[in-house]
Amino acid sequence: MKRILHKFFYPGSVAVVGATEKHEKVGHAVLRNLMDSGYKGKIYPVNPKYRKLEGLKCYARLKDLPMAPDLVVFALPAANIPPMMKECGQAGVECAVVLSAGFLEAGPAGEKLFEELKVTAAANGVRLIGPNCIGIQTPQTGLNVTFAPSMPPAGRVAFISQSGAMGAAVLDWAAEKRVGLSHFVSIGSMADISFDHLIDYFGTDSRTACILIYMENLSDARRFISAARAFARSKPIVVLKAGASREGARAALSHTGALAGNDAVYEAAFRRAGVIRVQTIQQLFDCTQALATQPLPAGNRLAIVTNAGGPAILATDALDLRGGALAKFSAKTMNKLNEVLPAAWSKGNPVDVLGDASVDQIRAAVRACLHDKNVDAVLVIFTAQNLTNSEAVATAVVEESKPVYTKPVYTSWMGLRSVKSGRAILEAGKIPWYPFPERAVVTFMHMVRYRENLDLLHETPADLPIELADINRTGARVVLELARKAGHTQLEETESKKLLASYGIPVNASYLAKTEDEAAAFARNLGCAVALKIESPEIWHKSEVHGVRLGIETEFGVRQVYRFLMENVRKKRPDATITGVTVEKMVNTQHELLIGGIKDPTFGPVIVFGLGGVATEVWQDRAIGLPPLNMALARHLVEGTRIAKLLRGFRHLPAVPLQELQNVLVRFAYLLMDFPEIREIDINPFAMSTDGGIALDANVTLEEDPVEQRNAYDHLSILPYPTQWIKTVELRDGKKILLRPIRPEDEALEAALVEKTSKESLYFRFFGFVPGIDHKMLARFTHIDYDREMAIVAVIEENNKPQIIGVVRIVGDGWRESCEYAILVADDWHGKGVGSILTDYIIEIARAQGYQKISAIFLKVNNAMRRLFQHKGFEISAGEEGADEAELVLK
Numbered sequence: 001m002k003r004i005l006h007k008f009f010y011p012g013s014v015a016v017v018g019a020t021e022k023h024e025k026v027g028h029a030v031l032r033n034l035m036d037s038g039y040k041g042k043i044y045p046v047n048p049k050y051r052k053l054e055g056l057k058c059y060a061r062l063k064d065l066p067m068a069p070d071l072v073v074f075a076l077p078a079a080n081i082p083p084m085m086k087e088c089g090q091a092g093v094e095c096a097v098v099l100s101a102g103f104l105e106a107g108p109a110g111e112k113l114f115e116e117l118k119v120t121a122a123a124n125g126v127r128l129i130g131p132n133c134i135g136i137q138t139p140q141t142g143l144n145v146t147f148a149p150s151m152p153p154a155g156r157v158a159f160i161s162q163s164g165a166m167g168a169a170v171l172d173w174a175a176e177k178r179v180g181l182s183h184f185v186s187i188g189s190m191a192d193i194s195f196d197h198l199i200d201y202f203g204t205d206s207r208t209a210c211i212l213i214y215m216e217n218l219s220d221a222r223r224f225i226s227a228a229r230a231f232a233r234s235k236p237i238v239v240l241k242a243g244a245s246r247e248g249a250r251a252a253l254s255h256t257g258a259l260a261g262n263d264a265v266y267e268a269a270f271r272r273a274g275v276i277r278v279q280t281i282q283q284l285f286d287c288t289q290a291l292a293t294q295p296l297p298a299g300n301r302l303a304i305v306t307n308a309g310g311p312a313i314l315a316t317d318a319l320d321l322r323g324g325a326l327a328k329f330s331a332k333t334m335n336k337l338n339e340v341l342p343a344a345w346s347k348g349n350p351v352d353v354l355g356d357a358s359v360d361q362i363r364a365a366v367r368a369c370l371h372d373k374n375v376d377a378v379l380v381i382f383t384a385q386n387l388t389n390s391e392a393v394a395t396a397v398v399e400e401s402k403p404v405y406t407k408p409v410y411t412s413w414m415g416l417r418s419v420k421s422g423r424a425i426l427e428a429g430k431i432p433w434y435p436f437p438e439r440a441v442v443t444f445m446h447m448v449r450y451r452e453n454l455d456l457l458h459e460t461p462a463d464l465p466i467e468l469a470d471i472n473r474t475g476a477r478v479v480l481e482l483a484r485k486a487g488h489t490q491l492e493e494t495e496s497k498k499l500l501a502s503y504g505i506p507v508n509a510s511y512l513a514k515t516e517d518e519a520a521a522f523a524r525n526l527g528c529a530v531a532l533k534i535e536s537p538e539i540w541h542k543s544e545v546h547g548v549r550l551g552i553e554t555e556f557g558v559r560q561v562y563r564f565l566m567e568n569v570r571k572k573r574p575d576a577t578i579t580g581v582t583v584e585k586m587v588n589t590q591h592e593l594l595i596g597g598i599k600d601p602t603f604g605p606v607i608v609f610g611l612g613g614v615a616t617e618v619w620q621d622r623a624i625g626l627p628p629l630n631m632a633l634a635r636h637l638v639e640g641t642r643i644a645k646l647l648r649g650f651r652h653l654p655a656v657p658l659q660e661l662q663n664v665l666v667r668f669a670y671l672l673m674d675f676p677e678i679r680e681i682d683i684n685p686f687a688m689s690t691d692g693g694i695a696l697d698a699n700v701t702l703e704e705d706p707v708e709q710r711n712a713y714d715h716l717s718i719l720p721y722p723t724q725w726i727k728t729v730e731l732r733d734g735k736k737i738l739l740r741p742i743r744p745e746d747e748a749l750e751a752a753l754v755e756k757t758s759k760e761s762l763y764f765r766f767f768g769f770v771p772g773i774d775h776k777m778l779a780r781f782t783h784i785d786y787d788r789e790m791a792i793v794a795v796i797e798e799n800n801k802p803q804i805i806g807v808v809r810i811v812g813d814g815w816r817e818s819c820e821y822a823i824l825v826a827d828d829w830h831g832k833g834v835g836s837i838l839t840d841y842i843i844e845i846a847r848a849q850g851y852q853k854i855s856a857i858f859l860k861v862n863n864a865m866r867r868l869f870q871h872k873g874f875e876i877s878a879g880e881e882g883a884d885e886a887e888l889v890l891k
Contacts, residue, residue: 014069015062017073071095075099076100131191162187171184194219271456272718305351327374371404383414390413471503538577590690595608680699731837753804794825836871
């Protein structure tokens with residue numbers, strides 16, 4: 001696939017089918033753009049109406065060309081395109097861009113054409129970009145097969161746009177502003193090539209440093225997240241996602257459904273993938289400039305240096321609104337500022353140096369802020385004033401930023417004519433400037449969130465068993481099957497609680513009373529104050545029909561409330577089937593929380609956590625996450641809400657056991673992962689107190705017609721821990737070792753393996769001296785995407801503690817064509833068959849995952865590795881710089 005995509009962006013020859021001399025036609029615009037942009041390859045106009053076009057020989061059909069073109073661009077009516085795919089196949093064409101509209105956007109007839117195009121293209125071996133797009137550009141080579149009026153200069157930013165009109169507008173803006181692009185691609189309706197293919201390609205493209213995306217929707221969420229996670233650490237991905245309004249949220253029965261609009265789920269997915277999300281085109285390019293010129297901030301603490309108070313106040317407001325913080329200066333910094341600034345300076349942050357401050361004073365203030373450990377970034381605001389020279393201040397800022405390049409510097413040079421030359425100096429010095437301070441703050445906070453997302457990718461979670469031992473999947477399956485047999489997709493509360501209890505989620509037991517006497521007997525047996533709730537599969541929000549009564553202490557009260565609930569609810573909901581009244585003991589409720597799950601149409605199961613109770617939709621205090629969860633991800637989900645501050649303890653309110661809550665969220669994620677037929681779950685409220693948590697009410701809705709899945713986790717957008725690859729094997733000496741996929745919690749064990757491995761073994765593994773492996777590197781090894789990477793660890797028990805004695809891994813490309821192999825075995829276990837067993841197992845996994853070949857590079861002097869490869873059937877060839885290459889074709 002990489003070879004195919006390379007032909008799209010670096011073709012040696014291009015055919016334009018539908019080229020014409022008519023200026024108002026797309027075919028003419030594409031041909032002229034290609035000829036006028038400096039493209040050096042061969043150009044073939046194709047149109048049976050002409051013999052020559054623009055001085056070039058014109059061909060009647062693709063089969064008449066002297067050679068198979070690397071790229072074909074179609075500018076024809078939509079109905080003519082599908083039949084052309086067969087002609088492409090016969091001519092040996094592999095790559096086509098379909099500019100034509102009239103497909104998905106054209107109603108049922110267009111949808112039929114779209115499916116026909118996909119089928120015929122695949123059948124004839126043609127890969128497509130489009131339809132309904134404006135084409136692609138590679139400015140460096142002059143490739144411009146668009147009908148856009150402009151092409152920007154060459155640069156290091158790749159821009160992918162789902163909207164042709166938006167793409168054309170941005171190209172025009174970028175050309176005017178001299179913003180360089182490595183590639184531009186308009187993907188249109190994505191009949192074939194989509195975001196994930198292009199992220200994989202640009203992610204490995206040395207000419208691309210940053211990827212910008214304008215997105216309207218996703219067709220394959222898992223592939224997008226997998227591709228984005230693979231490159232987010234090394235190449236920033238900035239997404240402008242359209243359709244953020246809550247009008248797009250679908251109607252749902254539950255609180256969870258009302259809170260989990262599709263756009264909020266996109267936000268959660270971007271965060272999980274390490275993607276930067278922006279809200280405007282301006283922010284798209286502001287972030288790009290900051291990423292290209294400045295390091296990422298370590299945190300959200302900003303120091304503001306200004307020669308005007310008003311703009312600093314606006315900047316502070318913008319910072320507070322977006323969750324940033326003004327840095328609190330150290331005593332040393334305050335002393336330095338008092339020493340160098342006028343006596344009337346602001347005496348804090350923002351640092352208002354006053355309008356008559358000299359260049360040296362502004363320089364000293366910037367320097368002091370940059371050297372303060374409590375400061376993560378500095379924003380310098382300059383307003384045009386007669387007393388201070390814009391150019392001199394800009395020069396000072398550039399010079400002061402160089403020695404401490406670990407901290408970003410942003411500037412706002414306010415004004416126009418009088419600050420123009422100062423802005424030019426900042427730009428030349430790679431200091432981003434903004435006309436207004438709020439824009440600088442927004443950019444800073446985007447960088448902060450990006451850093452936080454990357455840190456989340458690297459964070460080592462607290463340990464949690466791979467398979468929670470007390471999860472009873474069989475029991476849960478029985479509950480769901482019985483509900484299906486009973487003919488209802490809406491579980492009763494007692495059924496819902498049985499389902500949760502099967503996963504070790506604490507529930508307040510419900511006893512279904514179908515008569516007044518049964519209710520009284522249940523209350524008597526509980527021996528405490530009770531709650532009575534109406535039970536009906538049609539009634540989710542019981543309080544809306546006055547179907548709940550709390551704190552009933554006497555048998556007389558229970559009987560009286562039972563009669564009231566049955567009579568009252570029958571009047572309010574005569575259509576509902578009422579199966580009885582549930583009786584539960586009263587529970588201490590310090591905090592009412594919501595834990596919910598809903599199946600999103602794009603991303604599959606989604607977890608919603610936040611403030612619960614009847615007013616949950618009013619307060620809108622919620623955070624959204626995607627399964628699977630570990631303890632670290634569960635903690636971040638909780639911390640994403642305002643209620644988290646109360647849960648940690650606030651004033652007279654004691655803290656609740658947050659680890660227990662996180663454990664419940666992890667278990668809840670397992671439930672959503674294991675049962676794709678669950679459409680919605682509401683646990684509301686989930687009561688938390690100092691004693692722990694318990695589900696007081698629960699509702700579950702199943703899919704009416706569940707879709708059969710080929711694989712257990714096809715409904716998830718992130719592949720969970722692959723338990724199918726856990727097994728125990730026996731070495732030649734009878735010693736048993738556990739083979740299992742690596743997990744984030746293994747960081748300490750992986751570090752111990754490295755520490756116990758000799759310098760020679762590490763040299764062979766890493767092709768050089770390894771002074772030590774830090775947390776970031778270990779996190780990269782242990783936090784893997786099981787969709788495109790696999791690492792198997794060999795584990796033994798020593799003194800009742802697990803110990804990793806070896807690890808083998810494959811890292812695949814995004815297209816399952818090839819994967820790269822690497823292995824490390826602890827020195828004490830050399831010669832015992834560990835390396836052979838690990839290699840056999842990873843070959844088996846690579847074959848099962850559909851890879852076509854495994855490749856490896858090893859040092860020529862590593863004879864043990866050479867023997868292993870030869871024994872396993874690898875073909876060895878001479879490499880470069882002291883290394884050889886090994887390759888195994890997988891049948």
